[in-house]
Amino acid sequence: MTLVIRRYEAADAGATWKVFRAAVHGTAGRDYAREQIEAWAPPTVDEARWAGRRAAAHTYVACWDDAVVGFSDFTDDGLLDMLFVDPRAGGRGVARALVTRVLREAAAAGHRRLHVHASITAKPAFERFGFAVDGTRLAEVGGQQLRNFDMSIAVRQPGSDSWPAGWVRSRPS
Numbered sequence: 067m068t069l070v071i072r073r074y075e076a077a078d079a080g081a082t083w084k085v086f087r088a089a090v091h092g093t094a095g096r097d098y099a100r101e102q103i104e105a106w107a108p109p110t111v112d113e114a115r116w117a118g119r120r121a122a123a124h125t126y127v128a129c130w131d132d133a134v135v136g137f138s139d140f141t142d143d144g145l146l147d148m149l150f151v152d153p154r155a156g157g158r159g160v161a162r163a164l165v166t167r168v169l170r171e172a173a174a175a176g177h178r179r180l181h182v183h184a185s186i187t188a189k190p191a192f193e194r195f196g197f198a199v200d201g202t203r204l205a206e207v208g209g210q211q212l213r214n215f216d217m218s219i220a221v222r223q224p225g226s227d228s229w230p231a232g233w234v235r236s237r238p239s
């Protein structure tokens with residue numbers, strides 16, 4: 067199976083919503099209470115609003131054999147807003163491949179730093195990617211408060227020889 071990272075297309079809206087729900091319920095569910103998970107990823111979504119948010123950001127999808135198994139993005143404000151991987155594809159480098167692409171595209175767009183509000187679940191992965199914790203926060207989602215972390219990373223500019231401190235370019239063997 068080949069992992070392909072490509073730009074989000076309008077037809078990916080439904081698949082990215084399914085990945086989001088599966089990742090929140092199947093993976094983040096180990097770190098947050100049931101009512102927090104239900105508020106974060108409810109059973110139904112306003113499809114037009116969801117599609118609009120994906121299209122408004124610079125969104126990238128990860129595909130295995132043409133099936134969307136993950137997605138990530140960055141906004142014009144320099145926020146990496148979303149990083150979600152289907153639990154069935156977890157632990158195989160999908161998030162790393164997505165974040166590698168997002169950092170490259172953000173650099174090309176002129177960003178010098180990317181920020182993320184990382185979940186408890188995603189914090190170790192962002193640390194592996196070289197992000198550092200700037201603080202903790204409580205996010206209000208659907209009437210629930212969810213603890214997460216303000217994290218950020220310096221973005222490697224095109225033509226620069228140096229990678230951000232802590233950035234590991236390849237998976238250890």
Ligand SMILES: CC(C)(COP(=O)(O)OP(=O)(O)OC[C@H]1O[C@@H](n2cnc3c(N)ncnc32)[C@H](O)[C@@H]1OP(=O)(O)O)[C@@H](O)C(=O)NCCC(=O)NCCS
Nearest residue numbers: 089093150151156157158159160161162184185188190191
């Ligand atoms: C966090 C998430 C995106 C990671 O996706 P993934 O495809 O399984 O991640 P990868 O396989 O690319 O692993 C990324 C790195 O983080 C490390 N990592 C991931 N989870 C870890 C953990 N709990 N503890 C330690 N290291 C961890 C991996 O070992 C890997 O390191 P390496 O590349 O140096 O070997 C996925 O688990 C997910 O969707 N979680 C739920 C949704 C969520 O919380 N999203 C973030 C919202 S801000």
